[in-house]
Amino acid sequence: MKYMAHMLRWRVFFLVSLLIAVVLPLACFCPVVTGHVSKGAYELFRITQRLPVTNAMVTNWILAIVVILGVRFTIGKKPRIVPGRGQAAVEMLLEKLQGLLEPIVGKRVMPHVFPLLLTLFVYILVQNLSGLFPGVGAFGLRSGDHFYYFFRPTNADLNATLGLALVSFFGWFYFVLRYAGPREFFHDTFGNKADRKELPLLIYLGLGLVFIGVGLVDVISILFRVVSLSFRLYGNVFGGENLITKMLGLMGYLFPVPFYLLEALIGLIQAVVFTMLSAVYIGLLTNHDAESGGHGERLTMDTRSIN
Secondary structure, three states, X not given: OHHHHHHHHHHHHHHHHHHHHHHHHHHOOOOOOOOOOOOOOOEEEXXXXXXXXXXXXHHHHHHHHXXXXXXXXXXXXXXXXXXXXXXXXXXXXXXXXXXXXXXXXOOOOHHHHHHHHHHXXXXXXXXXXXXXXXXXXXXXXXXXXXXXXXXXXXXXXXXXXHHHHHHXXXXXXXXXXXXXXXXXXXXXXXXXXXXXXXXXXXXXXXHHXXXXXXXXXXXXXXXXXXXXXXXXXXXXXXXXXXXXXXXXXXXXXXXXXXXXXXXXXXXXXXXXXXHHHHHXXXXXXXOOOHHHOOOOOOOOOOHHHHO
């Protein structure tokens, strides 16, 4: 088993090296769009009067289909008891992510929340790396001095990252109410954390008012998570697109390759950060010690410092 895992790691390393050596330099030979990246996605056509289709949406649909078909082709119609190479690679990804996220959200909630977190990670990672694929942000139509390209990285569109942040927020809302309950949420947000037996009544009541005020601030910070998650992801991907465009404008051959590698690393980091923050937000209220009946030590992490 260890030998198979060792060989699988070497194969993954070989594929990544092949990507760096072949695919990324090929991207430098694609048509170069100099200037700057538009702040918003371009509308390509409309399905109905109120339903436009943008270049970011087209990129999203194409990559979603590719990922779905790729996973289906890798695993096959049914997962096998003795996994093949593709299935072993997928299972290794699942095991690594599960080992990373389970201590955060807790064993009780992990089977229920893992599909959401896994989907967020894979989707964001693929969309973050889409700007490095040959042809994305390169082909399109020129109208006067402006170039309208057909494909745009999905996460370089604020609408897409806002949608991801809303999915994360409503997922947090559901899992907290389902597995922690409204009472736990209100006590954790507005409840008096002081010990009544150790304090005089007036001080205890005064602290209660203080905790209510702190709870109101906490509610604002919870709502602000949508803003922080969406703008962080959009800013990093959009900034990376501008960086690559500028470097390609300076020299369109091997010079931009280190910046491609930098953007690949940033894309991976941002996918991990988004997924980890979503897990932390859920785990703050659901990760309790199962042996103490759900009233054990709560995961404590100051997420405000991360935001």
